[in-house]
Amino acid sequence: MSKPPIVTSNKRKWLIMAILTVIVAGVISYFASPHPDGLERVAENNGFIDKAKEPSWIAWIQGYELPGIQVPILKVGLAGIVGVALMFLVLYGLTKTLTRREEDNNVGESDHHPS
Template sequence: MNKQSKFLIAGFVLSLFLAGVVSNYASSNPDGLEKVAEDIGFLDSAKEHTNADGLLADYGVKGIENERLSTGAAGVIGVIATAGVSTGLFLVLRRKNGASR
């Protein structure tokens, strides 16, 4: 295994750890947009978005009652999905440009 592969694997494992464990220690304060809406006074008139009842809504996994586990699982799913999509795109672009290993 070359250094580049080791680096990518280490980065992926670190991302999984951060998303699955460290994300539980993120601030529970509202994000910037929500804070501004609260300060200006139109937060109460906000409507739920289309995916509000989705599987990964509100930084958690629907159906997992333990909040810490739900948040960690959502983070891990997000990292895996992002890695899968980006790897697929890189492979397609590499083939399109005629690059080979």
Template structure:
């Protein structure tokens, strides 16, 4: 089971680090529809718009898109792993 999770983590990191550079920089579907319907002109930036990983890049630099993807995968794996570890069914516990 540990080999599966290690393989999953490695493939996820590889995809995030490499395939992120091939992602489209065009607006996504939601952005497209809001622009099409004239709603985008009323939109405001959210508080994290200038954050470290804003726009799927580290510091807003497109050269670091893969690094932002790797950071996102690592944070997700750590949070999910920690949550599973905390909520796991322990042997000897009644349930």
């Protein structure tokens, strides 16, 4: 039986892609639309937008801007980078967990299976 395909062993390529992703997220996030998204628009249209003015424990980066930074492009750009970093950590954790489970399931199996 053949071994499963390897995505790539070229770590340099993945590192370059990760760095470019972080840079692009940091730059492009500054140019995101200032207009309300779907949920904010519904809240505005129905008159309950003011109820959401208080910070929430689940809103880690309120308004997609890091507090305490005065330069607009930096506070928005860094918020984009933080978002990418958090997403990377979540996905990395999930893939590590899934990889370990797959390895645990394959323990004791030989490379040669009878046909």
